[in-house]
Amino acid sequence: MSISGLQVISILNKIANVIEENKSYLCELDAAIGDGDHGINMNKGFIAVKDKLKDNNGVDIGDILKKTGMALVSNVGGASGPLYGTAFMKAAGEVNGKENIDIEDFIKIMEAALGGVMMRGKAEIGEKTMIDAIAPAIDVMKESLKAGLSSVDILKASKDAALKGVEYTKTIIATKGRASYLGERSIGHQDAGATSSYLILNAIFEQVKGIKEGLV
Structure with missing residues (x-):
């Protein structure tokens, strides 16, 4: 299955709508262990x-991805702007000049994005950050591709793995950002970035x- 540039824009618009719908929820999560503005900042960016x-x-x-990254860096406050902005700008380098991408391109995009986040945030998996959702999602994508799953099924398995990663962040101590000041008191709270x-x-x-089902 191949996705066009215009369909990528439709996906980014969908993301923007989802972030807007969940901005209060993201702020509530962030308020428990952070500044409480993650949802507002992400909504402004998208x-x-x-x-x-x-x-x-x-x-x-x-x-498209480069412009997305630049808009996020310029408009999202706190740590999220540089992290998400870097993710999209690193991803852009994997698909420069392409009018269509497939699931293998998307895996390359995600790997580049993760590398950018890890470099910019100086973080690893297990530190209660967005990496704890993204890294397992990529691992499952690669496994699912090798297993011969369809693009849609690969994406489903990936987002399910990311949700498990979010749940995992409840069980660990934050060692990055403002949440790290809470130490063990950060256990029990899920990370807003994840x-x-x-x-x-x-x-x-x-x-x-x-898109595959012809519904959008």
Whole structure:
């Protein structure tokens, strides 16, 4: 299954809508162990992404992702802007000049995005961050591709793995960012960044499933 540049823009618009629907929830999660503004900041960023891409002709997916990253860096406050912005800008480098991408391209995009987040945040898996949702999602994508699953089933398995990663963040101590100040008191709370990463992956799955079924 191949996705066009214009369909990538439709996916990003879907992500923006999902973030807006969940901005209060993300703020509540963040308020427990952080600044409490993750949802507001992410919503502001993706509103800017929608505006940035509204006239894009979709011929270069690398350019679409680069513009998305730049909009997030410029408009999302706190640590999330640089992290998500870097993720999209690193992802862009994997698909420069491409008008269509497939699931193998998407895995490369996700790997580059994760590398960017780890580099920028100086974080590893197990530190109660967005990495705890993204890394297992990529691992499952690779396994599912080797097993011969369809693109939609690969994306479903990936977002399910990301949700398990979100649940995992409840069980560990935060060692990065403001949440790290709480030490053991951060146990029992899920990470807002891991949650927004899951929401993004779930939105991608739902939109691609809709495209395949001719519903969007």
